[in-house]
Structure formats: structure tokens, C-alpha cells
Amino acid sequence: MRENKTESKGILTLERVLCYIILILLCVLCLFAFFVLVVNATRAHADIAKGFSPIPGKAFLSNFKAVMENRDVPVLLGVRNSLIVAGCSAFLTVYFSALTAYAFHIYDFKFKNGLFTFILAIMMVPTQVCSLGFVNLISRMNLMDNWFALIITAVASPAVFYFMKQYMESCLPLEIVEAARIDGCGEFRIFNEIVLPIMKPAMAVQAIFAFVLSWNNYFIPALIMKTNTKKTLPILIAQLRSADFLKFNLGEVYMMIFISIIPVMIVYFALSKFIVRGIAVGSVKG
Numbered sequence: 297m298r299e300n301k302t303e304s305k306g307i308l309t310l311e312r313v314l315c316y317i318i319l320i321l322l323c324v325l326c327l328f329a330f331f332v333l334v335v336n337a338t339r340a341h342a343d344i345a346k347g348f349s350p351i352p353g354k355a356f357l358s359n360f361k362a363v364m365e366n367r368d369v370p371v372l373l374g375v376r377n378s379l380i381v382a383g384c385s386a387f388l389t390v391y392f393s394a395l396t397a398y399a400f401h402i403y404d405f406k407f408k409n410g411l412f413t414f415i416l417a418i419m420m421v422p423t424q425v426c427s428l429g430f431v432n433l434i435s436r437m438n439l440m441d442n443w444f445a446l447i448i449t450a451v452a453s454p455a456v457f458y459f460m461k462q463y464m465e466s467c468l469p470l471e472i473v474e475a476a477r478i479d480g481c482g483e484f485r486i487f488n489e490i491v492l493p494i495m496k497p498a499m500a501v502q503a504i505f506a507f508v509l510s511w512n513n514y515f516i517p518a519l520i521m522k523t524n525t526k527k528t529l530p531i532l533i534a535q536l537r538s539a540d541f542l543k544f545n546l547g548e549v550y551m552m553i554f555i556s557i558i559p560v561m562i563v564y565f566a567l568s569k570f571i572v573r574g575i576a577v578g579s580v581k582g
Contacts, residue, residue, distance in 0.1 A: 341545045359548055366536070378529040416458060
């Protein structure tokens with residue numbers, strides 16, 4: 297018996313070591329691209345053209361100054377624009393997806409299952425398929441070159457709705473809502489003061505994902521935004537990347553990408569404590 301226990305412990309230890317090795321390798325692969333980005337942001341264009349180097353260069357300040365002084369690519373305005381669009385989009389996505397999930401979780405109404413299936417079916421439709429119709433609609437509504445066209449569309453997010461609904465099924469007992477109704481609370485008060493605090497981990501997780509998705513979105517904003525001072529950061533990065541060959545500077549491109557990921561990192565670290573808890577609880581149905 298002791299020998300069997302010793303062998304089983306040895307097998308578990310070996311499995312754990314293998315798991316740690318695999319996780320470390322995956323971590324290195326994920327961080328390697330970020331490391332290359334940071335290093336190249338400190339190098340000059342000529343040095344980057346020679347190939348990869350793990351040693352940082354001495355052109356960090358010059359690249360930063362060149363990006364900030366580039367009038368054709370207003371990086372600070374791009375950061376401001378992206379923050380407004382991504383922040384508002386993340387808020388609307390999370391709030392209205394949670395509100396829709398609450399309605400599906402609490403109420404029984406006609407065609408409920410059919411509507412739920414329809415919403416899930418929308419998840420399989422690529423954005424590019426409906427982009428032409430979307431641009432025509434926005435043009436008819438006179439919202440071209442307007443942030444509102446990018447923000448209001450964030451209300452409809454089938455993936456976030458599905459996550460919220462699964463989370464509610466595991467963490468939101470109907471008895472709590474019924475007790476609040478007996479006490480005289482209205483539906484919106486129940487949702488805002490009782491349901492939202494319970495949903496805080498899930499909302500934090502989806503807020504991160506929604507913010508990053510909107511922050512990195514290039515396709516739709518590139519179709520709508522035309523004015524340089526209204527463009528979001530991904531458009532400006534692509535604009536800098538596609539500049540004239542004689543003016544093209546890889547150091548400036550890497551510097552601009554480095555600047556663009558700082559707000560995402562801040563949002564991630566501010567809400568990261570909810571990620572594991574929110575995904576773990578939301579993915580397990582009680």
C-alpha cells in the first residue's frame with residue numbers, strides 16, 4: 297500500500313512539473329511579442345531593418361518625440377478618441393447585455409426560446425458580411441464621421457449577453473428577485489441595486505473584453521471616420537504604417553503601438569482580480 301501511494305504521488309508530481317513547464321512555455325510565447333514591441337520602440341528605423349535584437353536601443357526619446365510632433369498623425373487625439381469610444385462602448389455593452397440577460401432569466405414570455413436561439417445565431421455572422429448595409433444605414437442617419445455610430449452599435453452584443461445569462465443562471469436565485477418584489481421594489485431598482493452588485497465579477501470580465509475589442513477595432517471605424525482629429529488610434533497606426541516609403545519609420549510605428557497598449561494594460565490591471573473568479577463561476581452552471 298505504501299509503495300502504491302508513493303508511486304501515485306510520484307506520478308502526480310511529474311504531471312504537475314509537466315504542467316508548469318507547458319505553462320511557462322506558453323507564458324514565454326505570449327510575452328515574447330510584447331518584449332519585441334518594447335525593444336523595437338527603443339530602436340531606430342535602420343537598426344530595426346537589420347533584424348531582431350534583444351538589446352534595447354537608444355532611440356526611445358527620439359521616436360517618442362517624432363510621434364508626438366507628427367501633425368499628420370495626432371496620437372494624443374487618437375488616444376482621447378479611442379478612450380471615449382472604447383469606454384462608452386464597454387459600458388453600454390455590459391449594462392444592456394446584463395439587462396437583456398436579466399429579462400431572459402427572470403421572465404417567461406412567448407417565443408422566448410426562439411428569440412434566444414436567434415440571438416445566438418447572430419454570433420455566427422461575421423461583421424464584414426453586414427458592413428455594407430451598416431455603412432448605408434449610418435449614411436442615411438447622417439452619422440458618418442461621428443463617434444455615436446461606433447458607440448450606439450455596442451448595445452447589441454450576443455456573446456456578452458450569452459455570458460451574462462449563463463452567469464445569472466449560476467449565481468442569481470429567483471427567490472432574491474421575488475423577495476425584492478414583495479418588499480415593493482420596482483424592476484429597474486431590483487436590477488440596478490440588487491442584480492448588478494451580484495453580477496460585478498462577470499461585468500468586470502466582460503468590460504475588459506469589450507474595452508479591448510473596441511479599442512483594437514479598425515475595420516468599422518475606418519469605414520466611418522474620415523476626419524483626422526476624430527479617428528481612433530488603430531486607424532492612425534495604420535495611417536502611419538502606410539505612409540510614403542521615404543517618410544516611413546518603423547521606430548515610430550512601434551512607439552505608437554507601444555503607446556496604444558498602455559491604456560489597455562491599465563484597464564486590465566484595474567479589473568484583473570475579477571477575471572478568474574468571473575470566468576470560473578460564470579462557466580459553471582449551478
